[in-house]
Amino acid sequence: MSDADPFALPTSDVDRVLTISDSAVKRITKLRDMEGDDQLMLRITVSGGGCSGFQYAFDFDKDTKAQDMLFEKNGVTVVTDETSMDLLAGSEVDFVDDLMGAYFQINNPNATASCGCGTSFSV
Structure with missing residues (x-):
């Protein structure tokens, strides 16, 4: 019997990239400034x-764990764990501010379907 994660998608190390949009960088920077802590990372x-x-799930964190992967752009860091990265590989973190509201959005090429609110998906 295999210990492999049944939900993990096969990815190479090259595919295990998470990009951060300019809009997300601006919003994370603003939120860090509001918190008064430029060491905060978006998890x-x-x-x-x-x-x-x-x-x-989105949260701010100052600490990292051994299995975390960090992605940086213009002084902003986004962190995720290896298991989440299996489902996030190749995704872009974006921040949207429109008539529906202001929110972080994941543009995930691995998702085969998503819900109307954009926070839930299937593979």
């Missing part, structure tokens, strides 16, 4: 749940 976690099978 993205993928977990089971939501109306489509998986859901994104």
